[in-house]
Amino acid sequence: MNRKSNRGWTMAAALVVVGSTLFTGCASKNDPIAQADKADVAKGVPAPSLEQTKAIAEEGFIYGLPLVMNYAVMNEFAVDPKSSQFKAPFNQLHNEHRVATPADTAVITPNSDTPYSILWTDLRxxxxxxxxxxxxxxxxxxxxxxxxxxxxxGYIGSRATASAPGSYLIAGPDWKGATPPGIDKVFNSTTPFSLTLIRTQLFNPADMPNVEKVQAGYKVQPLSAFLHQPAPVAAPKIDFVPATTAGIKDNFFEYLSAALEYVPPSADDKAIRSKLASIGVGPGRRFEFKDLSLEHKAVVLLGMKAGDEKVDKFLSSGMKNINGWNVGAFFGDQAFYKGDWLMRAGAAKGGLYGNDAVEAMYPYTRTDGKGQTLDTSKRNYTLTFPAGKLPPVNAFWSVTLYDGKSQLLINNPLNRYLINSPMLSAMKKNADGSLTLYIQKDSPGKAKESNWLPAPDDTVYLVMRLYWPKTAPPSILPAGEGSWQPPALVVSK
Known part of the structure; x- marks a missing residue:
């Protein structure tokens, strides 16, 4: 949460006093909650009270956080060509010939291990x-x-489909049909707009030309072109409600109404969507926070604050704590979540677009092994893997450092944002065969710089990435119960 957001929550506390005493009933004629109330009352449904509105805003924040974050990223990546984060229009593959840096701000906790190929699909x-x-x-x-x-x-790749070539169909929720000839497998999205992220391993900076050759082999085309058939009528152009990742907290329910336009309802979310409709949030509605009465502004902001606190609590205690690291599995498909909106929101806030546990595990921490907040303005830390106990993976592992507040990568003198297993040959091991990483703002000395993860003069957030984790012991799987455990961060002397 940024400082601007904290001021917003403080404003809410002040507004609730004002709204509940001096200005009760003084609503704008355009107040979307009041307008929704009138529609419900006309149908014989009681209008939600202020307390009920607060509860709906809280539940709606938790349900809607991933949808809103995704909608904002879609706008920045595929809709707004003026955005600094713009990649390519819908249905055009964009290959990044670099890894993520501090300049990449659209997605929190970005992966800087692998160059991405990014595709936003319009499947209508x-x-x-x-x-x-x-x-x-x-x-x-x-x-x-x-x-x-x-x-x-769905997944394609080293783990899921081996290393063989193939063609795969990506279909929207309305498509029905048999598997076309030449297609190896069909994947079905629950929404008409979806994101495809392709990660291609980079061994070292000199390896980038080889990565580019692999990326050049990724092809995307409409099914009609693949089958050499006439194309269907194009889907109508959409004027998306503009959104940015920086504007999420200030425009949350405006963005949620816009996002829900392109998220078909399901049995899982029928109840919460009905509640959101009762306060004027949903497809086809233009919720405007500025039009709310003071009391409605107050309870909506307080509900958002309560929802945000529940998400943070989940992130700090909803996983298994192992040596100060939070270890768990919280990314998956619709059947995985089973309508657990808190888990889904925690997953998005912890690291949007994370992988299923079988594809990657993400131990993360904001504390050392004793539970103290990681603050590299005050302390230096070490992370030591005992001999023979590096993370057990079929692909590779990394430890990435982020700003403790924004969860974005941080500029540093080495332009080094992580340490990963491809770097092992250049790193120095201890006499007993163990490997120590130095996490601090100042150099640990020339002899140790190969093992140094430069840190800011501030709090930090650390994430391990274990790509294609091994399943046979020692393993981090099952999540939180595996025989391999991440070592604790220790304050260095």
Missing amino acids: AEPLVITVPAVSKKRYYSVQLIDGNTYNY
Whole structure:
């Protein structure tokens, strides 16, 4: 949460006093909650009280956080060509010939291990076909399919489909049909707009030309083109409600109404969507926070604050604490979540677009092994893997450092944002064969700089990434119960 957001929550506390005493009933004629109330009353449904409105705002924040975050990223990546984060229009693949840096701000906790190929799909008119080349078994790659609910609805790649070439159909919720000839598998998105993230392993900076050759083999085309058939009528153009990741807290329910336009309802979310409609939030509605009465502003802001606190509590205590690291599995498909909106919100806030546990595990921490907040303005830390106990993976592992508040990468003198297993050959091991990483703002000395993860003069957030974790012991799986455990961060002397 940024400082601006904290001021917003403080404002809410003040507004609730004002709203509940001096200005009760003084609503704008355009107040979307009041307008929704009138519609419900006309149908014989009692209008929600202020307390009920607060509860709906709280539940709606938890339900809607991943949808809103995804909608804002979609706007920045695929809708607004003027955005500094813009990648490509819908249905055009964009290959990044670099890894993430502090300049990448649209997605929190970005992966800086692998160059991305990014595709936002518009599946309304017809499905798309993604074709992948043969990829060396030594180079990990994955194609992660994520829909507008932030459900991972399928995988292609080293783990899921081996390293062989193939063509795969990506279909929207309205498509029905038999598997077309030449298609290896069909994947179904729950939403008409979805995101495809392709990660291609980079061994070192000099390896980038090889990564680019692999990326050049990723192909995307409409099903009609793949089958050499006439294209269907194009889907109508949409004027999306503008959204930015920086504007989420200030425009949350405006963005949620816009996002829900492109998220078909399901049995899982029928109840919460009905509650949101009772306060004027939903498809086809233009919720405007500025139009709310003071008392409605107050209870909505307080509800959002309570929801945000529940998400933070989940992130700090909803996982298994192992040596100060939070270890668990909280990314998956619709069947995985089973309508657990708190888990889904925690997953999004912890690291939007994370993988299923079988594809990657993400131990994360804001504390050392004794539970004290990681603050590299005050302390230096070490992370030591005992001999023979590096993270057990089929692909590779990394430890990435982020700003403790924004969860974004941080500028540093080495332009080093992580330490990963491909760097091992250049790192120094201890006499007993163990490996120590130095996490601090000042250099640990030239002899140790190969093992140094430069930190800011501030609090930090650390995330491990274990790509394609091994399942045979020692393993981090099952999540939170595995035989391998991440070592504690220790304050160095």
